[in-house]
Amino acid sequence: MELTAEAFVARLGALATPVRMGDIFALAREFTDLPIDGIDRLLRSPEHHQRVGALSIMGKQFTHRATTEARRTELFELYLRRTDYINTWDLVDLSGHHVVGGYLFDKSRDVLYKLARSGDWWERRLAIFATLHFVRKGQADDTFAIADLLINDDEDYVNKAVGGLLREAGKVDRSRLIAFLDRHAATAPRVTLRAAIEHLDPPLRQHYLGLARTH
Template identity: 45%
Template sequence: MTAEQFIEKLSTFINEKEFDKVEKYFKGNDGVTKSFGVKFGDVFNTAKEFSAMPLDEVNKLLDSDFYEVRMGAVSIMDFQAGNKKTSAEKKKELFNLYILRHDCLNNWDFVDRAARNIVGEYLIDKPRDILYELAISESPWERRTAIVSTHAFIRKNDIEDTFKIAEMLVHDSNELVNKAVGSWIREAGKKDQKRLFDFLDRYMKTMPATTFSYATEKLDAEKKKHYKEQRKR
């Protein structure tokens, strides 16, 4: 399986109605990313078909200027990381490739597609210093990876890093980071509601409106009203 074969297969799904995908969904500003004109459903299905692709070929896909081709690369990596048969060594290689080529993963959906499986799951039983390094990166996508990766920990009832990283990012200037912070403290709060309330009590008046909205979205009506009123005071 090669990068060239993947692109050739993907080209069979080109649909002129999909050429505005970059304008709709791509929030990066690299000046070179363009649409291949393929539905993401077809991208994901093709990636699944090519999920055994060697990483040196996946790396070639990451070099592409096409939005959907890079999404295909990320999806192949995600399928490999999520496969129970994937060796520990291969998971390490996937993790390293994700971090090394993060400059190519310059949109929110690249991060959301793969950060949990490739980064978070890999770090379950390892030091997590890299997430704190990513949290202070100049790249909003690396900062988003820092918080989104903690989803893997939340699933195992480990919420410490989620709240620590959220605290680092609570006043972030990028709305797509704000959304991620709000979303994952909300999810962590399902494991320990008091931790969420403590976080909100401390930061509700200073966090961006987007973060506040996402963090309180699933609270019961009475609690949501309470925090909205407190935020206005």
């Protein structure tokens, strides 16, 4: 099989309509070894489904056991170079935790704090969403720290991600989640708060909802 961006686009165009995300993911699996330049071409496409394919391939390629560290570095650098094309919530969530979080796991995470201060909401969402990789490895420090920076963000797509990651971080360190909520529940966006408290006991959920401002 020819592993090129053009071949992927041709196969994508042959899928039954309406195109289902699962079909794109299955196709991406067949193109897991697509070279970096091919991924880049798909990622820069104006067609959303092609960018979905590119990011799905990136996540699969990054997490594949046979992928070299050099290639993982290339994937990470490509991802950050093309964030202007990764500009919807679903695109961020496809592989941000794998490619960005996975790459930074054993490295300095300063870039996430820079992203958290970005003027583009999708980069701020990426900053918090990438920490899902750390949380799944039992590390919650950066999730709570970045959530502190983003807790009063004015974009709902960021607020939802912050709430979801706080919920996941609470599974690692419940006491820190409680301390975070004690500081922020009264002023946090309601969508953030509802997601963050989802796994708490009902009386505690009601307590924090009672403190919350209306959004």
